[in-house]
Amino acid sequence: MITGVGLTAPNGNSLSEFRRALLEGRSGVKPYETRYFGPTVAGICDFDELRYQKRKEVRRGTRAGGIGIYCSHEAVADAGLDWENVDRSTVGIYVGVTEHGNVETENEIYQLKSYDYDTQYWSHHHNPRTVANNPAGEISLNLGITGPHYTLGAACAAGNAGVIQGTQMLRLGDCQIALCGGVSESIHTFGIFASFHSQGALARHDDPTKASRPFDLDRNGIVVAEGGCMFVLERLADARARGAKIYGEVVGYAMNSDATDFVLPDPQRQAECIRLALHRAGLNAEDVDIVSTHATGTTSGDAQECDALRRVWAENGCHTAFNNTKSFIGHAMGAAGALELAGNLPAFDDGVCHATINLDRLDPQCALPGLVANEPRKLGEVDVVLNNSFGMLGINSAVIVKRI
């Protein structure tokens, strides 16, 4: 059961702010400039770093760690947990990351340049900042959690991977409370912008708020964003015993691999992943009210996902609504899957599906019958949300959450 949500997105620092921005069509993409690469656009967060960390912790730690700490505190508070009396050895931390350590390594090399690459000026903080478990470990240190903590490297499927891991660990009895989701600090390294640019996959637009435009004929790539989203997951009995508010139940999930290409997606495997998640949930495609698509705004990726969705919803596409959250905030990488799932959870209460914005000229290849374009759509009762997240090296994931 999802009983708490804590997040920072480029257009909101809580679920209520984020949801309002999604319903009002408010983008969080802004002009941005990064070392070497120069002016571009990005999704930038403005949460208060010092709300839950001392200045020294911020200085010593990483942006990903700080994002994780903020989101975790917010999630715990949102869940209404009596934190002082929670046995923190029974809390597990599972954080999805697309990558970690690039930002810190780049910064260190940049500084080393001014010392003529003499490695005795290389910081002793480099290793603790760049170990792959860093973002989860910083959460553990800050919140005094002594249960297991680790990250899941899952490219852009990482947010879903974090939620799946948390669910699995609860089922295994490995923890009583799972703090899980995903974080991203990727905008703080020039490399991700330069690499997408070299690949011809970095979005550009005179108006930053219009740069992220999945499914539109004029889409030209990805808007990189930072952000984070952590969920508190508990078993139903525990949640009910303490009278917790329940956002929904993770009733199905699946991950699989394309095994075909480093970057190009494979609609067949994506469709298999979605079908497997539905099978595990005991649901049919037509039972899904909202599909939160992964589409990132690349020419081929969006069309490939729509191909996969058509294979699953071939005959039942009328009822199910499809939306896209990246059109508002860009691609928050390791946080994307978790943020996009979170943004749809309030639909269980208000029955509204937020849109995919910036859809001025719909690409016929992406013309899904239930696509919610530009304006939110009132669906009535929403019982099931399916959240897609796919990533490089052919990693696919789907998570299904059902209203309780």
Next chain:
Amino acid sequence: MTAAEIRQAITEILADIAPDEDLSQLKEDVPFRDQLELDSMDFLDIVMELRKRYRVQIPEEDYPQLASMASTVQFLEPRMKDVVKK
């Protein structure tokens, strides 16, 4: 650099690595770690910042000399006498 300038330099480094601390009441002869929340990684930051800012090399066996402000200034004074204050 004079003793006073070295003391100022150390205070500036401490202000950066322990930004939550009030350094105005720092006692000269009491070890830093008894007055401030400094762990071994912070202590290494003092050594690293002296190296970066003033190109002063402090051998590991001399680290105990950097325990307090008084001992640090006393230790660094002869080693930084030719360093020009930035």
